[in-house]
Amino acid sequence: MTGNYSTAVNNLTFDTDMEYEAVIGLEVHVQLDTNSKMFTRVGTGFGKPPNPLTNPVVLGLPGALPVMNREAIEKSIKVGLLLNCKIAEVCKWDRKNYFYPDMPKNYQISQFDQPICEGGEVEIEMPGESPSEIGPHRTVQLTRIHLEEDVGKLTHYETDSLVDYNRAGCPLLEIVSEPDLFSPEEVFAYLTSLRNSLVSAEISDCDMEKGQLRCDANISVRPVGSTTLGTKVEIKNLNTISGVKNGVEYEIRRQTKVIKEGGTIIQETRRWNPEQKYTTPMRTKEMAHDYRYFPDPDLMPVKIDSEWVDRIKVEIPEKPFDKQRRYMEEMNLPYSSTSALCGDRPLCEFFEEAAKLCKVPQKIANWVVNDLLRELAQAGKEGEESRNLQNCPVTPQNLAELINLIEDGVVSNNVAKELFPEMFTSGKSAKSLVQEKGLEMKSDGDEIEGLCAQAISDDPDAAEKFRGGKEGAINALKGSVMKATRGLANPKVVDEVLRRLLSQ
Amino acid sequence: MSDHSEIFSLTGLEISQGLAEGKFSSEEVTQAFIRRIKEVDEKVHAFLSYDEDDMLEQAKSSDNRRSTGQSLGPLDGVPVCLKDVISAKGQPLTAASKILENYRSPYDATVTVKLKQAGAVVGGRLNLDEFAMGSSTENSAYGPTRNPWDLERVPGGSSGGSSAAVAARETPLTLGSDTGGSIRQPASLCGVVGMKPTYGRVSRYGLAAFASSLDQIGPFSQTVEDAAMLLETISGHDPLDSTSYPASVPGYLNALKGKLQPCKLGLPQEFFGEGMDDEVRKAIDQAIAWYKEQGYEMVEISLPTTDLSVPVYYVIATAEASSNLARYDGIRYTSRSERSENAIDVYSKTRGEGFGEEVKRRCILGAYGLSSGYYDAYYLRAQKTRTLIRNDFEKAFQEVDAILTPTSPTPAFKFGEKSEDPISMYLSDIYTISTNLAGLPGISVPCGFSENGLPIGMQLIGQAFEEEKLLAIAHAYDRELQYGRKQPNL
Structure with missing residues (x-):
């Protein structure tokens, strides 16, 4: 039933934006990057075999007691400050009671009526008219942020379910937004911005694949112009960025269709099925738990x-x-460079350090965003850790030196481009490579004049065409001069000399 | 004392002295108690289990230490047995419940660690009301403990095994836990000393929780001196228990050495009204008279809110219990119900079959009090009232140094006498519960016997973290009258 119905919805064209609008609030769960778990001294980590990261507290054995991890509180306060929240004066803990095998105590330690942060906002940027143009910015309001312990991971088989408590008890921050997002694109922008902020403040790596960032969405649909909210539906299992976007998009279409056909939305929780690309009901409001918080x-x-x-x-x-x-x-960087840089704090630090040593930060930015990232990605593909700036063979000083060599006319831009991968693999400085290989640009007038004269006499056709007004013909002459100097002739000098000789 | 067959009658300190003087070895002591357990526990049933080999091994290690001059202190080589809610690595931890039938704890409770570090021979798992819920030890899934003074009567509860074992001289020292009177009431009914320390004085880490904000581990012994020695060993801040008090522990045993200057004792008028057995009243009056003779001043005080203690207690304790006991669900512990068909079934049937009536009653009661729509009326209100009860005591302690009351309204009652009527059972803790709600230390000291030979206890309540003074006041009496040294005929 559901399957057929869903296919039908998926086939609808997305023509809802004229009459109806979606209102979306997100609950984002972020695993804090702490040394130990929320309430005990067991380490945290991903990718371990099941259940070594446990002890009596994690397993909820009789008599085990929780003790608060200060690092987790500090990281939460940091998030609150980062997102302009009001920080609570007291950090208080509540038990959320429900029976489920992902929690060995059958209650989760969480925060109910006094979250560690209240209010706050996330600045988002929507796409501009082109990738090189800045898009519109606005702030999305937050309701609250609270801290809790993560639960274990269940894997279901035909007749059995297995549980891994490695994740259980890890500090987990729940960031709840107001119903202040209005499209799947805004949801995407919100998650991207939140992720960039949290990663740059070293709160979490926010890797969705590893479950470090998870997202539930509350979605309702209303006629455009209405100020009241429609009935909301909570969507769970949005475990990838594309999953969030697709799931939200689907749910808006589904609700719009129901309303258009005169139906009513029931308040419920639905599950996003990423393979089949539709949502299915999990539980209705009537089936909602009474968590008996205290x-x-x-x-x-x-x-x-x-x-x-x-x-x-x-x-x-x-x-x-x-x-x-x-x-x-302040640095006059083009938008496209900044958008590539600013989501990545170590990369920005690299850039700023190099920029300090160089007169043209724009060029540094350009090289960081294009050449450095390319080499790092390449290295990553070959098995080394990608984007690992810590052990990057090219230092900010190396890069600044290279750019300065270009600026000072010691090497040409083209030579520099060829030099960079070698700097990356060998770890040698630009200057030493230039010296080693004799790659200084030749700007000596006499030598170049001779080569230019030779080029003109070797190719009288091109010379004739240029004189007859064909501007492009000069390139063939330049090419042969560059060839004769293995690309080392200063292109500016070559251009000048050729023009002078051809006009004689 | 030279007669080894009477080792089992000795107090912890006497054993400690005997060991120090080389009168006997820890192995001999331990063997004497094991023989005694084998002799009398069939009648008393204080023990759920004991690991003879393990105890003797610990005793031998103690003797080795002593022979090389490396004794760890007064408790080294002295047996201490534990209520079966206190974890000891590798030993069973049943909480007297079927639901933990085959469970062994993989770790030591903090008190167990401290006892082992002091060299005590830690062994023997003592009976209780299932999950410490009850006042008679009739709620044990493994059969009740009998009062050594009258085998047809209850030993009190929930730490009935801990009190009966000391009374029957099966061990000199035990630990119990007290949530609403579970140490003091059975101590009173069995004629031994039992003390509940200030909340936070002793770590709860490793104590299977009943009601987290009220539970506290404490000692049982024949004398107040022994209680002081044992309390000193188990007290202190524990980084594994956020509710443990971060302060150093005074030398309790040393504090008893000098002579105490007589001070002011408060008699709460609300505790001396109706409901108190005449023989209890008589024994308490005599204790009051004794203190007066020594120059203590008796001050009538009022604790007006304490009449709300029992209802407040049963809302808070059951609420916490409903959550604390949620983990016993058939997924990890015990065998699952055979009849389960799905997850919810596993939970409800396993818990339905695995828990006894009283535990189920309290879990249901507690969950109800926390339910949405009822939370404010029950749990929140109870917490507010709890503050009022605490204030009552604070006010009283501006006038007096300690408060003197009976421990239990009656001496030991017969099996079945109250078990069909939960409310009358709940009222047997009427004098002890408010102390837990206020977090204060309380001690029950034997103060006489009824006409038919049943022990009676008086309760002394002290100010928070002033166990030193409380023990001194109790010891002044106990040193002279020594009712706890009287031994039942078994």
Whole structure:
């Protein structure tokens, strides 16, 4: 039934934007990158065989007790500061009770009525008219952010289910937005911006593949112009960025179709099926759990005083969009360079360090975004860790030196382009490679004059055509001069000399 | 004392002295108690299990240490047995429930670690009301413990095994847990000393939780001195328990050495009203008279909110229990119900079959009090009332140094006498519950016997983290009257 119906919805053209609009709120779960779990000293990690990252506390054995991880609180406060939230004065814990084997205690330690952060906002950027043009920005309002322990991972087989508690008890931040997003594109922009901010502040790697960032969406649809919200449906299992976009897109189409056909939306939770690309009901509002929240008597509330917050404030990095604006305004970088840079804090640090040593930051940015990223990606494909700037053979100093060699007319741009991969593989500096290989640009007038005269006499046709007004004909002459110098002749000098000789 | 056959009658400190003087070895002591268990426990049933080999091994290690001059202190070589809710690595931990029938704890509770570090011979798992829920030990899934003073009567509860084992001289020292009176009431009914420390004084890590905000581990012994020694060993801040108190522990045993200056004792008028057995009243009056003779001043005080203690307790304790016991679901522990067809079935049938009536009653009650729509009326209100109860005590302690009350309204009652009527059973903790709600330390000291030879206990309640003073006041009496040294005929 559902399958057929869903196919029909998928075949609908996406013509809903004129009469109906979607209103979307996201619940984003982010695993904090901490050394140990939320309430015990067991390490965290991904990709281990099942269940070594456990102890009596993680397994909820009789008598085991939780003890709060301060690092997780500090990271949460950091997120709150990063997103302009109000930080709670007291960090208080509640138990959320429900029976499910992914939680060995059958309750989850979470925060109910006093989340660690309230309010806040996420700045988003929608796509511009072209990739090289900046798009419109706006801020999306947040409701709250609370901290809780992650649950284990269940794998279901035909007659059995297996559980892995490695993930259980890891600190998990839930960032809840207001119903303040209005399209799948905005959802995408929101997730991208949030991810960039959290990664750049070293809160989490936010790798969706590893479950470090997970997302549930609350979606409703209403007639355009209406100010009340429609009935919301919660979509779960949106586990990839494309899954979020497709799932949200699908659900908006589904709801719009139901409403257009005179039906009503029921408040329920639905599951996104990424393979079949449709949502199916999981439970209705009537089946919703009563979680019987109450303050966890095993944990004392912890005071968050302003001194603590102030100490953390110092560690807050520049926000990616602020950085982007600074690059554009103060360093005159083109938008396209900044958009490639600003999502990646180590890359920005590399860039800024190189830019300090060079008069033309635009060129540095260009080389970082194109050549450096290309080489890093290449290295990644060949088995080394991609984008690992820590052990990158080319240092910011090396890159600045190379650009300075171009600027000072020591090497040509083309030679530099060829040199860069070699710098990357050998780790040698630009200067030493240029010297080693004799790659200095030849700007000596006499030598070039002789070569130019030779080129003209070797190819009188081209010379004739140029004199007859065919501007492009000069390129053949330039080519033979460059060939004769193995590309080392200063193209500017060659151009000047050729024009002078041809006009004589 | 030279007669080894009477080792089992000795107190912990006497054994400690005997070991130090080389009168006997820890192995001999341990063997004497094992013989005693074999002799009398068929009648008393204080023990759910004990690991003879393991105990003797520990005793031998202790003797080795002593022979090389590396004794670990007064408890080295002295047997201490544990209520079966306190984890000891490799030993069973049943909580007297079918649901944990085959479970062995893979780790030591913090108190167990501390006992082992002090050299104690830790062994013997003591009976209780299932998950510490009850006042008679009748709720054990493995059969009740009998009161050594009258085998037809209950030993009290929930730590009935811990009190009966000391009374029957099957071990000199035990640990129990007290959530609403579960140490003090059975101590009173069995004629031994039992103490609940201030909440946070002793780590709860490794104690299978009943009600987290009320549970506290504490000692049983024949004398207050022994209780002080044992409490000193198990107390102290534990980084594994967020609710444990971050302060150093005074030397409790040393504090008993000098003579205490008589001070002010409070008599709460609300505790001396109706419901108190005449013989209990008589014994308490005599204890009051004794203190007066020593120069203590008796002050009548009022704890007006304490009449709400029982209802407040049963809302808070059951709420916490409903959540704490959720983990016993058939997925990890015990065998699943054979009749289950799906996940929900596994939970409900396993728990339906694995828990006893009282545990189920309290889980249901607790879940109800936390349900949406009822939370404010029950749980939240109970917490607010709890604050009022605490304030009552704070006010009282501006006037007095300790509060003196009976521990239990009656001496030991007969099996079945109250088990059909939960409310009358709940009322047997009426004098002890408010102490847990206020988080205060309380000690039950034997203060006499009824006409038909049943022990009676008095309760002394102290200020938070002032166990030193409380023990000193209790010891002043106990040193002279020594009712806990009286031994039942078994």
